[in-house]
Amino acid sequence: xxxxxxxxxxxxxxxxxVIHDISLTMNGGSIVGIVAPNGTGKTTLLRLILNDLKPxxxxxxxxxxxxxxxxxxxxxxxxxxxxxxxDDLYPDLSGKSHLEYYxxxxxxxxxxxxxxxxxxxxxxxxxxxxxxxxxxxxxRLCFGxxxxxxxxxxxxxxxxxxxxxxxxxxxxxxxxxxxxxxKLIITVSxxxxxxxxxxxxxxxxxxxxxxxxxxxHEQQPLYIQxxxxxxxxxxxxxxxxxxxxxxVLPIQKLPGEHFNQLLLGLAAHxxxxxxxxxxxxxxxxxxxxxxx
Amino acid sequence: xxxxxxxxxxxxxxxxxxxxxxxxxxxxxICQFVFFPPNTTPVELPTxxxxxxxxxxxxxxxxxxxxxxxxxWVPSTREFAKLETQMLTAQKQGKNKAxxxxxINYLGFLRRYAANPDAxxxxxxxxxxxxxxxxxxxDADAAYANVVLTQSLIPLAKQAHPDVSTIHQQTFWQxxxxxxxxxxxTALLLITILLANDxxxxxxxxxxxxxxxxxxxxxxxxxxTLTVLGTLAGAVTLLIGVTAVCVIPFHGLGxxxxxxxxxxxxxxxxxxxxxxxxxALLMMLGLTVLLMWLFIRLNLLCQLLFHNELIGLVLSALLxxxxxxxxxxxxxxxVPQTAYYLPSYMNPAAIVNGLQNFRYDTGQMTPLSGVIVIxxxxxxxxxxxxxxxxxRHAATVK
Numbered sequence: 035x036x037x038x039x040x041x042x043x044x045x046x047x048x049x050x051x052v053i054h055d056i057s058l059t060m061n062g063g064s065i066v067g068i069v070a071p072n073g074t075g076k077t078t079l080l081r082l083i084l085n086d087l088k089p090x091x092x093x094x095x096x097x098x099x100x101x102x103x104x105x106x107x108x109x110x111x112x113x114x115x116x117x118x119x120x121d122d123l124y125p126d127l128s129g130k131s132h133l134e135y136y137x138x139x140x141x142x143x144x145x146x147x148x149x150x151x152x153x154x155x156x157x158x159x160x161x162x163x164x165x166x167x168x169x170x171x172x173x174r175l176c177f178g179x180x181x182x183x184x185x186x187x188x189x190x191x192x193x194x195x196x197x198x199x200x201x202x203x204x205x206x207x208x209x210x211x212x213x214x215x216x217k218l219i220i221t222v223s224x225x226x227x228x229x230x231x232x233x234x235x236x237x238x239x240x241x242x243x244x245x246x247x248x249x250x251h252e253q254q255p256l257y258i259q260x261x262x263x264x265x266x267x268x269x270x271x272x273x274x275x276x277x278x279x280x281x282v283l284p285i286q287k288l289p290g291e292h293f294n295q296l297l298l299g300l301a302a303h304x305x306x307x308x309x310x311x312x313x314x315x316x317x318x319x320x321x322x323x324x325x326x
Numbered sequence: 327x328x329x330x331x332x333x334x335x336x337x338x339x340x341x342x343x344x345x346x347x348x349x350x351x352x353x354x355x356i357c358q359f360v361f362f363p364p365n366t367t368p369v370e371l372p373t374x375x376x377x378x379x380x381x382x383x384x385x386x387x388x389x390x391x392x393x394x395x396x397x398x399w400v401p402s403t404r405e406f407a408k409l410e411t412q413m414l415t416a417q418k419q420g421k422n423k424a425x426x427x428x429x430i431n432y433l434g435f436l437r438r439y440a441a442n443p444d445a446x447x448x449x450x451x452x453x454x455x456x457x458x459x460x461x462x463x464x465d466a467d468a469a470y471a472n473v474v475l476t477q478s479l480i481p482l483a484k485q486a487h488p489d490v491s492t493i494h495q496q497t498f499w500q501x502x503x504x505x506x507x508x509x510x511x512t513a514l515l516l517i518t519i520l521l522a523n524d525x526x527x528x529x530x531x532x533x534x535x536x537x538x539x540x541x542x543x544x545x546x547x548x549x550x551t552l553t554v555l556g557t558l559a560g561a562v563t564l565l566i567g568v569t570a571v572c573v574i575p576f577h578g579l580g581x582x583x584x585x586x587x588x589x590x591x592x593x594x595x596x597x598x599x600x601x602x603x604x605x606a607l608l609m610m611l612g613l614t615v616l617l618m619w620l621f622i623r624l625n626l627l628c629q630l631l632f633h634n635e636l637i638g639l640v641l642s643a644l645l646x647x648x649x650x651x652x653x654x655x656x657x658x659x660x661v662p663q664t665a666y667y668l669p670s671y672m673n674p675a676a677i678v679n680g681l682q683n684f685r686y687d688t689g690q691m692t693p694l695s696g697v698i699v700i701x702x703x704x705x706x707x708x709x710x711x712x713x714x715x716x717x718r719h720a721a722t723v724k
Binding site: 065080084088101103104105108111112114115117118119122125126127131134135138139140241 | 327328329330333336337340431529532533534535537538539540542543544598716718719720
């Protein structure tokens with residue numbers, strides 16, 4: 035399964051370049067995270083993939099086939115499922131009816147509804163009407179509906195909202211399982227550190243464009259990160275101030291002996307530091323701090 | 327796709343507005359049944375009490391002097407009193423055949439002599455209810471009802487032992503037909519409109535689900551149409567069931583071969599012919615299903631085009647109740663095309679028994695004309711729906 039976005043562009047009357055010439059190729063068996071602040075086109079991108087919005091330029095291809103006639107669109111729709119919005123659930127229907135509805139509409143025969151209910155631990159309430167559900171229960175049900183559709187492409191918009199830590203961990207584990215089954219999962223999430231834990235590819239969007247791509251399977255540049263309050267005790271080096279209150283030094287800029295001396299010095303002066311790639315929160319703050 | 331059909335069906339039946347509509351219809355049916363026709367006998371068939379009172383008055387009239395009118399009215403009043411006595415005697419003795427024959431003669435007498443009670447040109451008149459109801463043409467309406475009832479009694483007069491419930495038009499099948507003529511079908515079409523009126527717009531509350539479903543808009547609207555028709559079939563079965571429970575234990579099922587009258591016109595020659603009740607009910611059902619289809623598709627089209635339910639509702643109401651707008655102003659008589667206007671075909675029972683032909687003074691408004699007029703509009707709606715739902719970017723929910 036390959037999903038290609040070719041030079042997608044979309045502007046609204048009062049908002050130009052919501053999506054501005056985006057080209058991406060995503061493959062089955064991977065989890066793709068899209069990161070950007072609210073109102074910057076993440077959901078719009080998912081709606082373009084779903085053909086819910088029509089791009090003014092470019093096209094969406096699934097295994098080389100694009101949206102065209104209604105028949106073609108239908109064939110593509112059978113390949114993907116969008117995470118429903120909680121408020122759109124049918125209040126008088128039970129959770130189980132929702133799951134069965136999705137399973138039958140997408141002709142899912144391989145994954146049983148019972149299995150999904152067990153995996154998401156929804157046994158206690160699944161037969162009750164949805165109007166009695168809490169926010170977290172509804173969120174789990176919405177996730178279960180996408181699982182019930184069992185499509186090769188899953189579009190998950192803000193799917194971790196309102197979940198407690200246990201359920202965030204549960205969903206993350208399930209996502210990895212779905213990836214292992216060969217699904218292409220495109221997620222939009224604000225739980226960035228959690229996203230970093232399971233996503234294969236992470237795209238940062240700004241002004242309708244992809245401004246940074248992180249392939250988590252590639253070696254990431256390492257940084258020494260120190261809190262700003264220790265600035266006066268640090269040796270003179272090209273430290274960079276990050277908006278999250280950290281001083282950051284890319285180690286590839288340091289010759290080997292300087293690196294060793296710096297680490298020893300930090301340890302000797304009991305200055306707390308972190309050595310590793312930058313986390314998504316740090317990137318997020320770096321890219322969008324000026325916007326907010 | 328069965329899953330979508332079942333889900334839509336469930337949605338339709340758990341929708342509180344829809345449940346309220348069906349509930350109100352059921353209560354209205356029961357109320358109408360208890361207080362109004364068709365539970366009562368036709369007004370043309372007087373009860374024994376009324377007959378006795380009238381007969382005694384007529385006998386008293388015969389025995390009094392009336393000056394110059396004596397020669398004119400006394401013999402006819404005597405004849406009328408005799409007919410009334412025959413009816414009463416037959417009723418008392420339980421001789422139904424004799425009662426039917428006497429009633430046919432009684433109705434025939436009224437046709438010959440009855441006049442508007444205000445005109446005072448004759449002491450005989452049709453049932454007074456026609457004059458109390460503020461009708462535009464009470465004499466004509468009463469004469470029509472008289473002829474129609476006579477025609478339905480003639481075949482009974484040929485039977486050896488006609489059934490009294492059949493004579494009084496109170497058997498189950500006759501009740502259904504009279505109920506249809508008396509407004510039940512209008513109520514059914516109103517329910518159709520209310521069920522269909524927010525089929526698509528209600529999906530806007532579930533937009534993220536509705537728009538991601540792997541279904542073509544054409545398929546979706548067809549399934550929704552079948553869902554409403556299925557619900558209506560259930561509602562009709564329920565309403566018929568209630569009627570059956572109320573009628574059959576007291577008046578029996580009746581026969582589908584019983585005659586109902588059909589008013590027709592050939593040029594200027596008007597005539598009433600008998601029609602088997604079974605055929606009449608079948609034709610009525612066919613026309614009703616066509617009208618239901620029309621209203622469902624009209625509402626779907628309006629929702630697809632305008633994304634709100636009000637326009638469909640207003641258009642449907644205009645079609646269903648719009649006939650009096652031109653009928654009351656006399657346009658129906660001055661413009662012959664009104665016989666082909668869609669609002670003229672909103673009561674299938676009136677088309678089947680020729681009441682519309684009588685009202686429009688035409689012979690054109692037959693069930694076949696109904697099929698042509700309603701069918702033409704349906705074809706037009708289907709073409710528009712097909713185009714709208716097959717556009718490249720068509721969607722049932724915007």
